[in-house]
Amino acid sequence: MVAQINAGDTAWILVCCSLVLLMTPALAFFYGGMVRRKNVLSTLTMSYVFMSLIGVQWVLYGYSLAFGSDISGLIGGLNFLGFQGVGAQPNAAYAKTIPHELFASFQMMFAVITPALITGAFVERVKFKSFLLFSLLWATLVYDPLCHWVWGQGGWLKEMGVLDFAGGTVVHIAAGFSALAFALVIGPRKGHGSFPMEPNNIPLTVLGTGLLWVGWFGFNAGSALSANGVAVNALVTTNTSAATAGLVWMLLSSLDGRPSTLGIATGMVVGLAAVTPACGYVTPLAAMAIGAVAAPLSYYAMRFRERRKLDESLDVWACHGMASSWGTIATGLFATVAVNAEGANGLFFGNPGQLGIQILAVIVTIVFSFGMTYVLAKALNMSIGLRVSPMEEEVGLDISSHGERSYS
Amino acid sequence: MLKKIEAIIREDKVNDVREALNDIGIVGMNMFEVRGHGRQGGIQLVGRAGTYQVNMLPKIQINIVLNKRNLDAALDAILKSAYTGETGDGIIFVTPVEDVIRVRTRESGPEAMMYPGDIDEKKKSDGS
Numbered sequence: 377m378v379a380q381i382n383a384g385d386t387a388w389i390l391v392c393c394s395l396v397l398l399m400t401p402a403l404a405f406f407y408g409g410m411v412r413r414k415n416v417l418s419t420l421t422m423s424y425v426f427m428s429l430i431g432v433q434w435v436l437y438g439y440s441l442a443f444g445s446d447i448s449g450l451i452g453g454l455n456f457l458g459f460q461g462v463g464a465q466p467n468a469a470y471a472k473t474i475p476h477e478l479f480a481s482f483q484m485m486f487a488v489i490t491p492a493l494i495t496g497a498f499v500e501r502v503k504f505k506s507f508l509l510f511s512l513l514w515a516t517l518v519y520d521p522l523c524h525w526v527w528g529q530g531g532w533l534k535e536m537g538v539l540d541f542a543g544g545t546v547v548h549i550a551a552g553f554s555a556l557a558f559a560l561v562i563g564p565r566k567g568h569g570s571f572p573m574e575p576n577n578i579p580l581t582v583l584g585t586g587l588l589w590v591g592w593f594g595f596n597a598g599s600a601l602s603a604n605g606v607a608v609n610a611l612v613t614t615n616t617s618a619a620t621a622g623l624v625w626m627l628l629s630s631l632d633g634r635p636s637t638l639g640i641a642t643g644m645v646v647g648l649a650a651v652t653p654a655c656g657y658v659t660p661l662a663a664m665a666i667g668a669v670a671a672p673l674s675y676y677a678m679r680f681r682e683r684r685k686l687d688e689s690l691d692v693w694a695c696h697g698m699a700s701s702w703g704t705i706a707t708g709l710f711a712t713v714a715v716n717a718e719g720a721n722g723l724f725f726g727n728p729g730q731l732g733i734q735i736l737a738v739i740v741t742i743v744f745s746f747g748m749t750y751v752l753a754k755a756l757n758m759s760i761g762l763r764v765s766p767m768e769e770e771v772g773l774d775i776s777s778h779g780e781r782s783y784s
Numbered sequence: 785m786l787k788k789i790e791a792i793i794r795e796d797k798v799n800d801v802r803e804a805l806n807d808i809g810i811v812g813m814n815m816f817e818v819r820g821h822g823r824q825g826g827i828q829l830v831g832r833a834g835t836y837q838v839n840m841l842p843k844i845q846i847n848i849v850l851n852k853r854n855l856d857a858a859l860d861a862i863l864k865s866a867y868t869g870e871t872g873d874g875i876i877f878v879t880p881v882e883d884v885i886r887v888r889t890r891e892s893g894p895e896a897m898m899y900p901g902d903i904d905e906k907k908k909s910d911g912s
Contacts, residue, residue, distance in 0.1 A: 414795075571799050767868070770796035779830030 381466060382473035388603035389474050389482055395594025396485035400427055400492055402591055406584030406645070407496050410638075410690055413576035414772020415500045416782040422499070422507060423492040429508070430491070433515055434484040435459050441520035443470065443483065446530025451521050456480070469529040471601040482598060487523070490547045491515055494749075496690030497555035498562050498762070500573075501769050504777045506762050510558075510752060518554065518748045522546050522741065538737040539711055539719055539730065541610065542599035544653025544704040545741040552697020553742050554749035556688055561753035562762045564687030566769050578638050585641040589618060592648045596655040606716050610655040613663035614648060617655075620667030621647025621699075628675050642695065646674045649696045650703035654710065657719040662710035669706070670699040701738050708734030785852040786881035786894055789859065792818065792845045793866040793874040801846065804865035808857055809903035816845040824871040843874065849881055851894050854903045 404423035411419045430438065437457055444452030456462050459480060467476040491511045498507070523546050525531040526538060533545075540546065565573065575581065596614040600607035625643020626635045650670030651663050658666070677694035688694075708731035711722035721727035756762055763769070768776035775781055793801055798815070805813065819840040826839035850858060859876065866874055885892040898904055 567799065767870070770794075772796075775827070775829070779828070779835070781829070 380473065381464075381475060382602075385471075385473040385602045385604075386475065386478060388607070389471075389478050389598055389601060392594035392598025393478065393482045393485055395591045396482065396489070396598065397427070397591075399485075399588055399591035399595065400424070400489045402584045402587030403489060403492055404584070405580045406588060406641075407499065407581075407690055409577045409580030409582070409584065410575040411499050412573055412772070413782060414774055416576060416774060417778055417780055418504075418773035419495070419499050421504075421778065422495040422502075425508070426488045426492045426511070429511060430484065430488040430515055433512065434480075434487050438487055438515060438520055439480050439483065441516070442487075442523040443480070443528050446524070446528060449530055449532035449535060450524070452524050452528050473602060479601065482601075483523075483527075486543055486547060486595070487515065487519060490519055490543075490551050493547070493551035493692055493696055494555045494558065496692040497559040497688050499689050500773060501565050501763050502562065502773075503760075503762060503764050504773075506756050506760055509760070510756055510762075513752055514554065514749065517752070518550060518745055519546070522550055522744060525740075526737070533737050533740065536733055536736075537720060537730070538733050539657055539707045540653045540704060540737065541656035541707075542596045542652045544649075544700040544707070545737050548649045548652055548696040548700030549704065549738060549741045550745040552693045552695070552700065553746040555692035556697065557746045557749040558753045559686060559688035559693075561750060561757055564685070565689065566766060568687045569685050575638065582637060582641050585644055588645060589648060592618070592652075596652060600656055606656050606718075609660075609715055612660050613655045613658055614651055616660045616663040617651035617667035617670070618644045618647035620664045621650065621671040624668050624671035625675060628672060642674075642691075643671050646670050646695050646699045650699040650706075652700060653704040654707040657707055657711035657716050657722075659710070659712065659715055662706075665710070666703055666706045670702055673702055674699050697742075701742070704738050705731070705734050708732070786849055786884060786897065787852050787855050788879050788881045789848045789850070789855070789862070790845060790877040790879070791848075791862050791866070791874065792820070792843050792876070793862070794868070794872065795842055795844050797866045797868075797874075798844050798846075800865040801862055804861040805848070805858065808861055809901065809906040810848060810850065810854070810858055810861070811902070812848070812897075812899075814847040816847070818843050818845045822872070822875060841872070849884060850897060850903075857903065 400423055404420045408416050408420045440454050440456035441452050444456045447453055462476050462480050464475045466472055471479045491514055525533040526540050526546050592614055593611050597607040597611035600610055622640050622644040626640045629636045629639035647667035647670055650666050654666055674694050677698045678691050681688055681694055709722045709724050711719055712725045713719055713721055720730050723731045819842055821839055821841055826837055828835050829838050883892055884896050886896050
């Protein structure tokens with residue numbers, strides 16, 4: 377079949393590309409609202425900067441490492457360096473009906489937001505220079521290979537038949553467990569546990585949540601790479617899981633006191649993260665089950681993290697890592713070819729093998745991202761240091777790192 | 785005899801100072817966000833392109849009214865907990881207070897500033 381551009385598909389993915397881009401500013405404000413007022417700009421910058429950093433890295437070599445000609449199933453070749461040969465003609469291996477350049481750009485937005493997710497682990501104390509270096513290394517040595525394994529033509533997990541519709545492994549598990557590793561290396565914020573560190577502006581976080589939800593339609597439904605029934609199903613399952621997890625979190629929060637606004641918003645994001653790997657393979661009712669289980673899983677992971685006095689500051693591990701681990705495994709339970717003929721059946725539809733593949737993919741992603749991040753963070757900590765000085769931390773990173781303040 | 789302490793300290797020292805005062809039994813205080821500068825002037829901030837000077841810096845002012853006999857203990861706690869050794873550690877003013885009246889009970893004078901578990905009781909229990 378000759379690859380031919382479809383105007384409807386192309387228009388839809390152009391829109392999705394913009395929607396996913398919007399998620400990075402949304403995440404910046406989601407995080408920015410939860411830190412103390414002396415670190416708002418620092419937190420915003422650590423998300424925004426990826427639109428620049430990865431915006432350049434991806435065109436130069438990131439896309440090629442992830443989606444270039446396969447080398448032993450482990451990494452892409454250098455044939456797409458500088459987006460060379462990535463043009464208006466579709467690349468039939470990835471998306472038959474849209475320009476290759478659009479596919480590459482859509483993927484860029486995923487590469488931009490993933491490292492931004494990790495920043496929640498080390499806000500309010502990381503040295504900006506070390507953060508930038510870590511991020512570039514992480515994008516190159518963790519994201520690009522992992523992306524190739526799961527989505528790249530010839531990638532070994534893809535060949536094995538893993539189902540990850542929109543990035544449960546590549547984006548959320550990788551970011552969540554990397555956050556955990558980084559938090560263990562950098563250590564807690566000064567005074568963590570001895571006095572409450574209250575969010576400076578919950579309305580910003582709530583606004584960020586709303587924009588994330590909207591952007592997630594592009595993230596998940598766009599991953600169909602076509603304006604078709606699978607995209608519609610992904611949009612509906614995404615909405616259903618987020619809705620359910622929001623409700624369940626509200627209930628859990630009520631049982632522990634009151635239905636907290638920050639809690640409801642958190643539950644919504646957890647539902648979105650959980651359904652990401654599954655959205656294009658499961659029914660709306662299955663998505664409801666995925667969201668309903670994700671909420672208590674992340675809720676009690678967060679409580680566990682607090683009890684261990686671990687300062688993984690904005691709970692990237694509990695929200696993204698745990699929820700999406702469940703979502704990826706749940707894909708092996710609920711997936712059905714009735715939803716997506718290009719997918720596979722899960723355990724509940726008579727294919728227990730799929731569950732095994734999903735569990736393996738989760739374990740591989742956890743071990744690889746946690747291990748690599750731990751080593752990278754340790755190496756940087758021993759060489760150039762990860763933390764600002766105690767005085768700079770007390771003054772706040774807005775002034776000490778950026779020479780600015782959020783509110784005059 | 786009642787005294788008022790007005791301690792202007794670093795924003796990031798508030799928790800340390802509060803804890804130090806708590807430890808010796810001084811729990812009642814008022815806090816204000818204030819702006820000002822002493823001899824050190826201001827700091828330089830970075831704008832869209834280039835830098836600019838900000839003269840008025842944010843500080844926290846803590847006000848405490850207490851009996852004169854507890855003044856030295858309170859001052860000592862503040863001086864120790866607010867200290868960094870860098871310019872901008874702050875300043876403390878001490879003034880006499882004419883009277884104090886509790887709105888709910890209408891108690892007045894030095895007696896109105898005493899409560900269970902306060903610094904006087906702590907001193908007594910330490911002595912006995």
